[in-house]
Structure formats: C-alpha cells, structure tokens
Amino acid sequence: MSSIKNRRFNIPQLMVLPTIIFILAVSVYPLIYSFYMTLHDWSLTRAEPPTFVGIGNYISLFQDSRFWYSFRTTVIFTGWAVVMEMVIGMTLALSITRNTRFQQICRSILLIPMMITPVVLSLMWKYMYNPEYGIFNYFLHFLKIEGPIWLGEPSPALPAVIMVDIWQWTPFVFLLLFSGIASLPPDVFEAAQVDGATGFQTFRNITLPLVTPFLLVALLIRFMDSFRIFDTIYVLTKGGPANATETLSIYTYKVGFNYFNMGYAATLSYIILVIITIASQQFVKLEGKS
Numbered sequence: 001m002s003s004i005k006n007r008r009f010n011i012p013q014l015m016v017l018p019t020i021i022f023i024l025a026v027s028v029y030p031l032i033y034s035f036y037m038t039l040h041d042w043s044l045t046r047a048e049p050p051t052f053v054g055i056g057n058y059i060s061l062f063q064d065s066r067f068w069y070s071f072r073t074t075v076i077f078t079g080w081a082v083v084m085e086m087v088i089g090m091t092l093a094l095s096i097t098r099n100t101r102f103q104q105i106c107r108s109i110l111l112i113p114m115m116i117t118p119v120v121l122s123l124m125w126k127y128m129y130n131p132e133y134g135i136f137n138y139f140l141h142f143l144k145i146e147g148p149i150w151l152g153e154p155s156p157a158l159p160a161v162i163m164v165d166i167w168q169w170t171p172f173v174f175l176l177l178f179s180g181i182a183s184l185p186p187d188v189f190e191a192a193q194v195d196g197a198t199g200f201q202t203f204r205n206i207t208l209p210l211v212t213p214f215l216l217v218a219l220l221i222r223f224m225d226s227f228r229i230f231d232t233i234y235v236l237t238k239g240g241p242a243n244a245t246e247t248l249s250i251y252t253y254k255v256g257f258n259y260f261n262m263g264y265a266a267t268l269s270y271i272i273l274v275i276i277t278i279a280s281q282q283f284v285k286l287e288g289k290s
Contacts, residue, residue, distance in 0.1 A: 089173030
C-alpha cells in the first residue's frame with residue numbers, strides 16, 4: 001500500500017522533470033558558462049585556447065572609457081524614454097477613462113504601435129527620418145526650416161531613437177494604467193465630488209496613490225526593457241553616428257561579434273545583468289511598500 005502511495009506521489013514530480021531540465025538547459029547553464037567566459041581572455045581571432053585572467057576582464061571594463069560612455073548613453077535613453085512613457089501613458093489613461101463614449105476605439109488605435117514588430121517599426125521610422133524624402137523634413141521644409149540629418153548627426157540621433165521607443169511602448173504603459181484606473185472603486189471618487197474636491201486634488205490624493213502599484217509594475221517592466229534595448233537602435237543607427245546611440249547592449253554586440261572578444265563581451269553582459277537585477281529588486285521593494 002505504501003509503495004502505491006509513493007508511486008502516486010512521484011508521478012507529479014516526474015511530470016515536472018522535463019520542464020526543469022529544459023529551464024536548466026536554456027537559462028542556468030548559459031549563465032554559468034558565460035560567467036566562466038568572463039574569467040578568460042577568449043578571442044575567436046586567435047588559434048590559442050582561452051587564457052585564464054581571473055577578474056582581469058572586470059578590471060579592464062571599469063577602465064574602459066567606451067564602456068562608461070555607452071553606460072551614460074543607456075542611462076539617458078532609459079531615463080527619458082521611461083519617464084515620457086509614464087507621463088504620456090498616465091495622461092492618456094486618465095483622458096480615455098473619463099471619455100466612455102470613444103473608449104473602445106481609442107484603446108484599439110493606441111495599441112497599434114505595440115503590435116508592430118520592432119524591426120518593422122524601426123524601418124518605418126528610418127524612412128520617416130530620411131533627410132531627403134522623410135515626412136519630418138518634408139514638413140520642416142514646408143515651414144521654410146532646414147531639417148537635420150536625424151540619424152546621421154550625433155546631436156539629433158539619440159533624441160530621434162528615444163522618440164521611436166516612446167511611440168512604440170507608451171501604449172503598453174497606457175494599457176496597464178488604464179486597467180488599474182478602471183479597477184478603482186467608484187465610491188471613492190463620488191465621495192470626493194461630494195466633498196467638493198477639484199480634479200487635480202482627486203488625482204493627487206486618490207487616483208495616484210491607488211494606482212501606484214500599477215505604475216511601479218509598468219516602471220519596472222519598461223526599465224528592464226529599455227536598459228537592454230538592442231533591436232530598435234541596431235536597425236536605426238547600429239550605435240552611430242560617432243557612437244552617439246551606442247548603448248551597453250550595442251557595445252556588447254560589437255565587442256562579441258565585430259571584435260570577436262568573447263570573454264570581454266560576456267563580462268559586459270554580466271554587468272548589464274547585475275545592474276538590471278539590483279534595480280529590479282529596488283522596484284520590487286517599492287512595490288511591496290506601496
């Protein structure tokens with residue numbers, strides 16, 4: 001009897017075992033192996049086997065001026081993109097929540113950018129930014145203003161790339177915040193109206209505190225996604241011009257697949273992972289407090 005019970009007890013564990021093995025194979029093993037690579041001078045352009053250097057790659061990384069430049073670019077990109085997405089997403093969510101008549105059609109239209117594949121969307125914006133036949137310079141020319149070379153000059157390149165990210169992912173923030181606002185109890189707002197609270201007072205004292213958990217979730221997801229962005233920037237500028245849009249992910253790609261320095265590229269990847277992990281833990285703590 002006990003053997004039958006043990007057999008029944010082991011069946012669920014056996015059913016889960018393939019999933020556990022798959023997760024270990026595609027996530028845990030690459031993490032361990034890539035950390036092993038960070039401890040070696042591992043270049044694909046040399047016939048010699050990898051040389052153990054210990055923390056040498058990490059020391060070189062913190063002395064690398066290009067790493068710090070790409071880190072600065074990543075922080076600027078992430079900061080502007082995420083903040084603008086939060087502000088615009090919140091504004092749209094509040095506006096559409098109040099306008100019940102066109103709510104469904106507005107939601108459908110706003111979600112279109114998020115449905116487009118990032119590569120296709122980036123190519124679309126690349127044509128729009130074209131200095132000769134792009135729509136932006138066309139309107140500037142119509143206003144007798146000389147348009148810049150959006151993706152070919154260092155100064156407008158980063159803001160242009162940030163604009164693409166904002167346009168694509170603001171609908172995601174809007175969707176989360178709209179769901180949060182729609183789930184709030186209407187009794188609280190009715191009581192605020194009876195008490196004579198203005199729209200701003202209602203937002204500051206009721207809506208914002210109640211929707212903060214949704215805001216933090218959107219902030220966490222968008223921070224992680226923006227900090228490691230690769231596809232959009234690679235299609236638009238490949239990190240140029242003059243490394244003006246070179247984020248950490250783009251720099252890591254160049255080190256690994258242009259310069260074939262796999263050990264240093266793995267080190268850069270681990271630094272990105274550590275930064276995102278630490279920042280994510282702080283967001284989770286804030287969410288727990290809220």
